[in-house]
Amino acid sequence: MERREFLRASVLGSAALAAPVSFVQAATSTAATSATGKVKQGSTANGKVNLGFIGLGQQAMYLLATFMAFDDVRVLAGCDVYDIKRERFERRVKEYYQGKGEKKVKVDVYEDYQDLLARTDIDAVVIATPDHQHAIIAIAACKAGKDVYLEKPLTLTIYEGQQLVKAVRKYGRILQVGSQQRSSGEFIHAATLCREGILGKIEKIKVHCGRTATNPKSAAPVPYNLPKQEVPAGLNWDKWLGPLPTSVWYNQELDPFIDAEHNESFWGAWRWYKETGGGLMTDWGAHMFDIAQWSIGKDGNGGPVKICPPGYGRYDQLTFEYDNGTIVTEEPYNGGEQGLKIFGENGWVMVCRGSLRASDKKFEKMDLGVEKGAYESQSAHRRIWIDAVKAHVDPNCPVETGHTSCTVCNLGNIALQLGRPVRWNPIVQKFMDDAEATKLMHYAYREGYSLDV
Numbered sequence: 457m458e459r460r461e462f463l464r465a466s467v468l469g470s471a472a473l474a475a476p477v478s479f480v481q482a483a484t485s486t487a488a489t490s491a492t493g494k495v496k497q498g499s500t501a502n503g504k505v506n507l508g509f510i511g512l513g514q515q516a517m518y519l520l521a522t523f524m525a526f527d528d529v530r531v532l533a534g535c536d537v538y539d540i541k542r543e544r545f546e547r548r549v550k551e552y553y554q555g556k557g558e559k560k561v562k563v564d565v566y567e568d569y570q571d572l573l574a575r576t577d578i579d580a581v582v583i584a585t586p587d588h589q590h591a592i593i594a595i596a597a598c599k600a601g602k603d604v605y606l607e608k609p610l611t612l613t614i615y616e617g618q619q620l621v622k623a624v625r626k627y628g629r630i631l632q633v634g635s636q637q638r639s640s641g642e643f644i645h646a647a648t649l650c651r652e653g654i655l656g657k658i659e660k661i662k663v664h665c666g667r668t669a670t671n672p673k674s675a676a677p678v679p680y681n682l683p684k685q686e687v688p689a690g691l692n693w694d695k696w697l698g699p700l701p702t703s704v705w706y707n708q709e710l711d712p713f714i715d716a717e718h719n720e721s722f723w724g725a726w727r728w729y730k731e732t733g734g735g736l737m738t739d740w741g742a743h744m745f746d747i748a749q750w751s752i753g754k755d756g757n758g759g760p761v762k763i764c765p766p767g768y769g770r771y772d773q774l775t776f777e778y779d780n781g782t783i784v785t786e787e788p789y790n791g792g793e794q795g796l797k798i799f800g801e802n803g804w805v806m807v808c809r810g811s812l813r814a815s816d817k818k819f820e821k822m823d824l825g826v827e828k829g830a831y832e833s834q835s836a837h838r839r840i841w842i843d844a845v846k847a848h849v850d851p852n853c854p855v856e857t858g859h860t861s862c863t864v865c866n867l868g869n870i871a872l873q874l875g876r877p878v879r880w881n882p883i884v885q886k887f888m889d890d891a892e893a894t895k896l897m898h899y900a901y902r903e904g905y906s907l908d909v
Contacts, residue, residue, distance in 0.1 A: 504528050505845055508578040508602075510569045510593055511585030512536035512545045513711075514720045515607060518832040519582050519634075520545070524552050525835070526842060532578055535566040538711060539690035542567070567692060569593055573600040580630075580845055583607060586710075586726045587733050589698045591616035594631070595909060598623040603630040603845045605838065609734065609742035610858035614866050615898035617859040618885060619907045624855040626909060632841035632851040633858030635746050637809070639837035643747050646798065646807040649819055650751035655800025658782050661748045662789040662797040665740040670728040674774070675786060676872045677728055677735030682707035699905035704731050730869075738865040740794050741786070746853075746861035747796055747807070752782050756856040759864055759882030760784070763871040774868055786868060870896045 507523055509516055512534050523529050534545040542565040553561040566572045573581070573596055580603035583593055591611045597604050604624075610633055611617040624631045637643040649655050665675035684705040687693045693706050709725035710732065726732035727739045734741075749755040760776035773787040789797045795808030803815035814820045837853070844851035863885070870893055871878050879888040887893040901907075 503846070504530055505842055506577055506579045507531050508572045508575065508581045509534040509545065510536075510572060510581055510583045510597075511589070511607075512538075512541040513584065514723060515832065516545070516582070516584040517548070517719055519584060519605070519607075519838070520548065522833060522835045522838050523582065523842075524549070526839065528846070529842060531563065533564040533566065533572050533575065535569045535572045537567055537692040537695040539567075540714060544714070544717075567695065570596065573597055573602060578602065580604065584634075586696075586724060587612045587738070588700055588726075591620050591907060592699060592905060594620055595623040595907065598627040598629045598631075601627070601629075605632050605634065605841050606858070607634040608746075608858065608862070609738040609865060610855070610862040612734065613898045614863050614885070616907060617862050619909055621855050621859050623909045630841070630845050630848060630851065631855045631858075632837070632844065633853045633855070633861075634837070635743060635853045635858065635861065636834060636837035637743050637747055638750070638853045639840055640809070640834070642807050642810065642812040645812060646796070646805050647747060647751045649805055649814075650798060650800065651753065654802070654819070655798065655805065656802040658752050658798060658800050660799045661751070661782065661784045662799075663741070663744045663748055663784060663786050664788050664790070664794050664796075665736040665744060665786060666792065666794045667788075668728055668736060670725075671735060674872060675736035675741060676869050677730040677733055677737070680704060680729040680731045682709055682725070682729075688713060697902075699901035700732065701900075701902055730873075734865060734869055737786070737869050738862065741865040741868070742858075742861055744794065744796055745784070745864045746857070748784050748798075749861060749864065750857075751796075751798060752778065752780065754778060754780075754860070754882075756854070756860055757882075759860050760867065760880060761882065762877060762879050763867045764877040765871045765875055768877055774872060776864065776868070866897075 505528060507529055509520060509531065513536070520531065524531055531549050534542065534549070536542050536545070546563055546565050549563040550561045572578065581597050582605045583590060583597070584607045585593060587609060590606060594604050594606050611620060650658050667673070667675065671678050685707050687706045688708070691711065696711060697704060712720040712722060712724060714720050728735055733739070746755065749758070758778075761779050762777040764771045764775045764777075766772055766774060773785040776784040778784070790806065793808050795806065797804060797806040803819060805812065805814040805819055812820060840851050860882070867878065867880055873896065874893060878890055878893045880886075881888055
């Protein structure tokens with residue numbers, strides 16, 4: 457298949473990959489139906505998806521530009537706890553549709569996401585909040601009957617991911633995880649070399665998540681240590697915290713102030729601290745471990761069985777052992793480049809965004825099909841979700857896949873935090889006789905917040 461046909465077919469699952477393209481196109485244009493088989497109410501049934509955005513920071517602006525460009529999408533509303541980001545969102549939506557010739561453009565903004573979810577004319581939501589809000593908001597969206605595009609990593613904790621999987625399936629929603637490498641030619645090709653046996657048995661995979669100034673030694677997060685600052689006018693800090701304890705104080709690096717006319721000059725630093733994020737282990741690991749597990753058939757239904765921090769036995773890197781004998785490590789392998797190097801019996805392939813190299817040129821013979829422009833602006837992965845919403849079928853990175861990819865990242869952080877090996881049962885998703893590790897699968901939400909499904 458041509459890459460575009462492959463991406464479109466992936467909406468319908470692996471069984472559809474052998475189907476004629478005409479069948480795929482017909483199926484993806486079908487009116488969306490609920491889990492009960494009834495036609496979903498709203499404009500989705502008429503061929504257009506009405507979107508609301510929750511979280512209006514830097515990543516949301518990339519997503520907004522992509523989704524507005526789809527002719528069968530209409531952006532109706534946005535939500536953020538910071539007024540300056542709400543103002544930017546409203547202005548950009550109006551400017552876009554006015555540029556398309558519309559004289560009067562109505563777009564609503566909210567501070568509380570529940571107000572947006574209460575709208576019956578919104579079919580689906582794009583969630584691009586900090587990680588600690590992902591599970592609570594996505595579960596609420598499922599309860600409200602909305603389909604979801606959720607930025608990676610899926611959740612902050614393993615338990616949150618388990619609950620979100622339950623919610624998506626209980627309420628019959630369509631959830632796409634923002635792991636866009638799943639829809640990018642170089643990563644599709646690398647995974648195909650592995651999954652079709654072309655590289656032979658996969659023996660080892662090196663994953664590099666990167667390093668930051670906050671932790672130059674590993675990809676793990678560090679304790680929150682930014683100085684306390686006064687909360688700016690227009691930012692509802694209590695709502696920003698959500699389930700986090702109030703002991704996490706405000707610093708502008710967590711929610712960067714912006715000139716409303718421009719984008720933020722840096723990514724929110726909540727990513728780098730263990731109270732609010734998972735470090736590069738989850739920030740980039742959610743991308744790279746996702747491809748590693750996809751390549752060895754452990755995505756969506758598997759995971760490692762033993763995780764060892766550096767310094768144990770023969771391991772000098774954070775190491776994940778799988779029941780099929782594959783070893784995955786987190787370590788630099790090509791300077792500071794974030795990506796993967798996959799070693800098989802027949803050779804190796806090294807892949808990062810926009811690049812694929814291999815031990816033999818025959819493994820490189822492919823049309824990478826990489827979209828031009830900034831990686832975050834590429835549209836293929838988001839197009840797959842819109843088609844999936846309209847057809848009411850799982851996309852190419854459904855909730856179970858996002859959960860297992862996020863879990864392996866959290867397992868790495870837990871092993872590093874404990875400073876010893878941990879054993880994990882990926883089938884039942886439990887640690888093996890390890891109460892100390894089990895406690896780290898979640899944290900105590902503050903009063904008023906829960907994960908009821």
